[in-house]
Amino acid sequence: MSTLQIVWLRRDLRMKDQPALHAAAQAGPVIPVFVYDEERGGDHAYGAASKWWLHHSLESFGRSLGKRRAKLVLRKGDAPQVLAAIAAQTGAAAIHAMRHYEPWWKEAEDELRDALGDECELCLYDGNYLLPPGSVTTNSGDPYKIYTPFSKAMLDRMPPRDPLPEPETIHSPDDWPDSDDLEDWDLLPTKPDWAGGIRDFWEVGEDAAHDRLDWWAGEVEKYDDGRNLPSVDHTSRLSSHLHWGEISPATVWHRLKDKRSDGWKTFAKEVIWRDYTQNVIDQFPDYPRESYRDYDERTLWRNPKAGHLIAEDLECWQRGMTGYPVVDAGMRQLWKTGWMHNRVRMICASFLVKHLLIDWRYGERWYWDCLVDADYGNNGVNWQWISGTGVDSNMFSRIMAPLTQSEKFDAGDYIREYVPELADMDDYCIHDPPDDRRGDYPVKMIAHKEARERALEAYRASKD
Template sequence: MPSPQPVIVWFRDDLRLSDHPALHAAVKTGAPVVCLYVLDDSVGRSPGGAARWWLAQSLRALGAAIAVRGGSLVLRRGAAATVIAELAREIGARGVYWNGIAQAPHRAAERQLEAALVRLGVGSQSFPGDLLVPPSAIRNKEGRGLRVYTPFWRRALSLGDPPKPLPAPRQLGPASKIAGDGLESWGLEPSKPDWAEGLRETWTPGESSARERLRDFLKHTARGYVGDRDRPDRDGTSRLSPHLRFGELSPRQVWHAARFAVAEDPALEPGIEKFLSELGWREFCRHLLHDHPDLATENLQTNFDGFPWTRDSKALAAWRRGRTGYPIVDAGLRELWHTGVMHNRVRMVVASFLVKHLLIDWREGEAWFWDTLVDADPGSNPANWQWVAGCGADAAPYFRVFNPVLQGEKFDPDGAYVRRWVPELKNVPAKLIHQPWQATPIELASAGVTLGKTYPQPIVDHARGRERALAAYAQIRRG
C-alpha cells in the first residue's frame, strides 16, 4: 500500500504551533505533515543582527515543540519558491500550506511559489494569520488605506472581534526522514565577537515563553499599564513585541486573552483598552507597509524629500554609542545595545534627538534600530521613525521637539533608569541626574564625575538644536 502524500507547511514569521491556521488545516487532512522553514534573504529586508539571533533561538524552540509531537522541523536555505517546489517534487507532496503575509515582497514570493506548484500539479493554500484585520477591510472611498490612526482603529473595532485562536495540534504524524540544513550552518548567531550575552540574559525566545509573558502581563502588569507604560524606571510594559514580531504569538491570541482577562476582572479595562490600542498601532503600521512597500526608504509626506538633513558621522557615532551627554538619551541607546530593546517612551526621545537636535536623516536611525532591535518590525520600525520625524502617517508635527531633560525628569524622576544604564552617573543627585552639566564642581567631584572625561558634555545645546530644527522645517514649508 503506497504511503499517503504529505502536506508541507511553510513557516515564516509565525514560529508557533497554536493559532497557526495553515498547520491546523494541514493536520485536519490526516496526511503526514512536513514542517518547513526557508531562510530566504532575497524576500523583504534581511533581519538585522539582533533579530537574526532571536530567529535562531525561536527556530530551536519551534523545532523542539514539533519534536515533542512526533514531527520534525526541516530547515533549508535559498529562494523560497524554488526550495519549496523542489521539496514538494522530492517527497511527492499533495499540497503546500502557509499563512499569508500582507507585504509586497512576501506576496510576490507566494505568487512565484503558487506558479511553480501549478507546474508540478501540486495544490497550495494560503490562510490569514498575520493581522487582526486584512488591509482590504479598511479602505477609504478611493480604495486606499487610512493614514490617520484614530479612524483606522475605530474602523477596526467596528468589525468586531477577530476569529478565536486555533488550538495547537496534539500530534504531528512523522513524514519520512527529510534532509535539511543544520541551524548552526546559517551563521545567525554572533561568535567572534559574541556580543549577544545581554540578549541571552534578557530574553527567552519561543512560543512557550511568549505565552507565559502574556499571562504575566495580564495578571500583574495590565492593571497599572495606563500610568506605568511611560515610565522606563518601572516594569510597566508587556515586552511582547519580539514575540509578536516573530509570530510566537498571534495578534488574535493577544486580543482574546486580553478580552478574557477583562471579563474575569473588569477593573483591568482601562489598562487593557490602552494595551489593545498599542496592538492596534502595530496593525496600523502593518497596513501602512502593505500600501507603501518602500516605507523604510521613502518619506510618506513627499514635501520632506527636500529636507536639509546634516551629514555628521561624529555625532551619529556618539548617538549610537550612547555618548551624547544627555543621560536619558544615552541610557536608552545603551539599553538597546545590551538588551536588544529600548523602552517605548525613550525610543521617542532618542529618535527625536537624532532627527531634530542633530538634524540627521531618520533613515540613519531606522537602520540602526533595524540592526540592534530584537523586535525590529518591518512595519512599526520605519513607521515610527517617520512619525517622529514628522514625515509619516498621522505624524507628530516636526516643530514638536522633545526636551530630553524635561522628558527624563518627568518619566524617570528619581533617575533609576539612568543610573542603571549610565552607571558613571549613579552618584549624581536626582535633581541633577538629567542635566549633570548644571552641577557645581563640588557636586560633580563628590559624585565622581568629570564632564568631558568620565561622561561627555552635551554634543549640542538643546535650545540651539531646537532653533536649528525649526529653521530647517521652515525651509521646506517655504519650498
Template sequence: MADQHSPIIVWLREDLRLSDHPALYAAAKTGAPMICLYVLDDTPPLRPLGGAARWWLAQSLRALANGLQAVGGTLLLRRGPAAKVIAEVAGRAKAKAVFWNEIAQAPHRAAERALSASLHEMGVEAQSFPGDLLVRPEAIRGKDGKGLRVFTPFWKRVLALGDPSVPLPAPTALRAALPQPGEQLAGLGLEPTKPDWAGGLRETWQPGETAAQGRLKAFLADGIGSYANERDRPHRDATSGLSPHLRFGELSPRQIFHAARFAAAEHPSLAADVGKFLSELGWREFCRHLLFDHPDLSTRNLQSSFDAFPWRHDAPALGAWQCGATGYPIVDAGMRQLWQTGTMHNRVRMVVASFLVKHLLIDWRAGEAWFWDTLVDADAGSNPANWQWVAGSGADAAPYFRIFNPVLQCEKFDPDGDYVQRWVPELAGLPAPLIHRPWSASPIELASAQVKLGVTYPAPIIEHKAARTRALAAYQRTRAQV
C-alpha cells in the same frame, strides 16, 4: 500521482508557533504526513534581518523544533529563494500540497505568487490562510480605495468589524513525513560567534512560544492593572515585553486580543488599561497596513514635502548617538539599553529618535537602519512607521516642531533618575535632578559624584536651545520650497 501517503508541506515564516496556526491546523486535520519547513530567504526584495533579530530567530526556531518534536513532528530548515526551495522540496518529497499563512507585504506576496505558479505546474495544491493581522488590509479602505493614514479612525474601523475569530488550538499529534535533506541550525549562521555580542540578549530574553504564552499570562495577571498610568515610566516593569514574540509569530495578534478581552471581562476594573494595551496592538496593525500600501516605507518619506529636508551628514554625531555618548543622560541610557538588551522602552525610543532627527538633523533612515540591526523586535512595519512618525514625514505623524526636550522628558518620566542610574552608572553618584543635567552641577557636586565632564562622561554634543532653533529653521526652509 499523489496518494494518501503523500505529505503536506507547511511553510513557516513569521509564525513560529503551534497554536493559532491556521496552516498547521488545517494540515494536521487531514491526517497526512507533514513537512514543517522554514526557509531562510534573504534574497531581494526581502529585507535581510538585522543582527539582533537573527539571534532571536535562532532561538525561536530551536524552541519551535522542540515543540514540534513533542507532538510527533519535525522542523526542516533550508535556505535560499523560498519559492525555488519549496518547489524543490515538494518535488523530492512527492508532496500533494503546500500550506502557509499569508504575510500582507508586497515582497512576501510576490514570493507566494511565484510559489503558487511553480506548484500549479507540478500539480501540487497551494493553499494559503489568513496571516498575522487582525484584519486583512483590503477590509479597511477609505472612500478613495486607499488605506487609512490616521490611526484613530483606523482603529475604530477595525473594532467596528467585531472581534477576530477565536484562536485555534495547537495540534496534539502530528505525522512526520520521511526525512528530507536540510540545514543544521548552526549552519544558517544566525548567531554571533566571533565576537559573541549576544550575552545581554541571552540574559534578558527567553524566545519561543512557551515563554511568550507565559509572559502574556503573567502580564495580564499582574502587570496590566497599572499599564495606562505607568507605561511611560522607563524604570518600571509596566509594559508587556511581547513585541519580539509577536514579531516572530510566537504569539498571534488574535491570541493577544482575546486574552486581553477575557481579562477585562473577568475584571471590569481593568477595562481602561486593557483598552490602552489593545490600542498598542492596534498601532502595530496600523503600521502593517501602512506597509501594505507603501512597501518602501523604510526608504521613502510618506510626505513628499520632506524630500527637500536638509539632513546633515555627521558621522561623529551619529556614532555618539549609536554608542550612547551624546551627553544627554536619557538619550545615552536608552541607546545603551538597546545595545545591551536588544530593546528600549517605548517612551525613550521616541526621545532618542527625536534627538537624532531634530537635535542632530540626521536623516531618520539612519536611525531606522540602526534600530533594524539592534532591536530584537525590529518589525518591517512598526520600525519605519514609528521613525517617520517622529520625523514628521509619516502617516498620522507628530508635527515636526514637536521637539522633545531630553532633560524635561527625563525629569518627567524618570524623576528619581533610576533609569539613568542603571544604564549610565558613571552618573549614579549625582542626585536628581542633577543626574538629568550633569553640566549644571557645580565643580564640588561633580567631584563628590566622581564625575569629570568630558572625561568620565561626555559633555553635551549640542545645546538644546540652539538645536531646537536650528531644527525649526531647517523645517521652515523646507516648507518654503514646497
C-alpha cells in the same frame, strides 16, 4: 487517502493558533519547512539581533515538533525555488503558509505560486494580525491612512476570531527531506559574542510567550499610568513574541478582552497599532525606505556621508554618548538587550532627526539591526511618525525636549542602570548633570535651545 502537505514557516513559529499548520495537519502528513532566504529582504535582510532571536525561536519550535515525533526541515536559499524543489521531490499536494505583508514576502508568494503550477497548491492563511491587512476600509471602500479612524473601525469589529487549538495530531511522512544544521547558519555572534545582555534579558519561544501573557494579564491594568515610566518599565514585552509569531494577536486579545481597566483599553490600541502599520506597508510597500511627504531632503537633513563630523554625530548617538542621559540610557539599553522602552524609543528617535538633523532612515536602519522585535511596518511607520514625514505623523515642529521628558517620566533609576557613569548622581542632577560633575560622561553634543532653533530653520528652508 491523505496526501503529503508542506507548511512554509516564516514569522509564525508557534503550534497554537497557527492556521497554516492547523489546516495542513488535518489534510495529511506534514513537512514543516523554514527557508533562510538571506538575500530576499535586500536592505532589510535580517539584522544582527533578529538573527539571534531567530536561531533560538527555531530551536524552540523544533523541540515542540519533536514532542510530536515531527521535524523542522531547515534549508538555505531562494525560498520559492527551495520549496518548489521539496514539493516536487516529495509529491506534496499543497504548501500551506501564513500571509506576510512585507513586499519581499508578497513577491515570494507570487513566485512560489508560479513555480508550483498545477502540480501543487499554495494555500495562504491570515492570522498574524487581528484582521487581514486591507480588510478594514472606509465607507467608500478605501483603506485607512490615518490611525485614529482606523482604530475606531477596528474596535467596532473586535473581538477577532477565536484562536485555533494546537493540532491534536501531526502525522509524519514516511521519508523526510534533507535538512541543514541550524548551527551551520551562523546566526549567533561568536567573534565577539556580544549577546550576553540579550540572553539575560529574554526567554525565547512559544512557551515563553504564553508565560509572558499570563504574567501580563495580572499587570495590564497598570499599563495606562506605567507605560511611560522607563524606571518602572510597566510594559508587556510581548512585541518580540508577536513579531516572530510565537503567539498570535488573537490569543492576546481573547486573554485580555474581559478586562475593564484603562490599562487594557490603552494596551488594546497598541495591539491595533500593530495592525495599522501593516495596513500602511500594504498600501505603500516602500514606506520604511521613502518619506511620504514632499520636502527638500538635502536642505533638511545633515548627511553623515557628506562629512566626518556629521558621521561622528551619528556614531555618538548610536553608542549612547550624546551627553543627554535619557537618550544615552536608551541607546545603551538597545545595544545591551536588543530592546528599548517605548517612551525612550521616541525620545531617542526625535533626538536623531531633530537635535542632530540626521535623516530618519539612518535611525530606522540602526533600530532594524539592533532590535530583536525589528518589524518592517512598525519600525518604518514609527520613524516616519516621529520625523514628521509620514502619512499620519507628528508635526516636525513638535520637538521633544529630552531633559524635560526625563524628569517628567522619572527616568532617574533607568539612567543609573544603563549609564553607570552617573549611577551615584542624585535625583536633582541626574537628568541634566552639571558639566563639572560629569566626570568621564560627555557634555551635550548640542544645547536643546540651539538644536530646536536649528531644526525649525532647516524645516522652514526645506518647505520653501
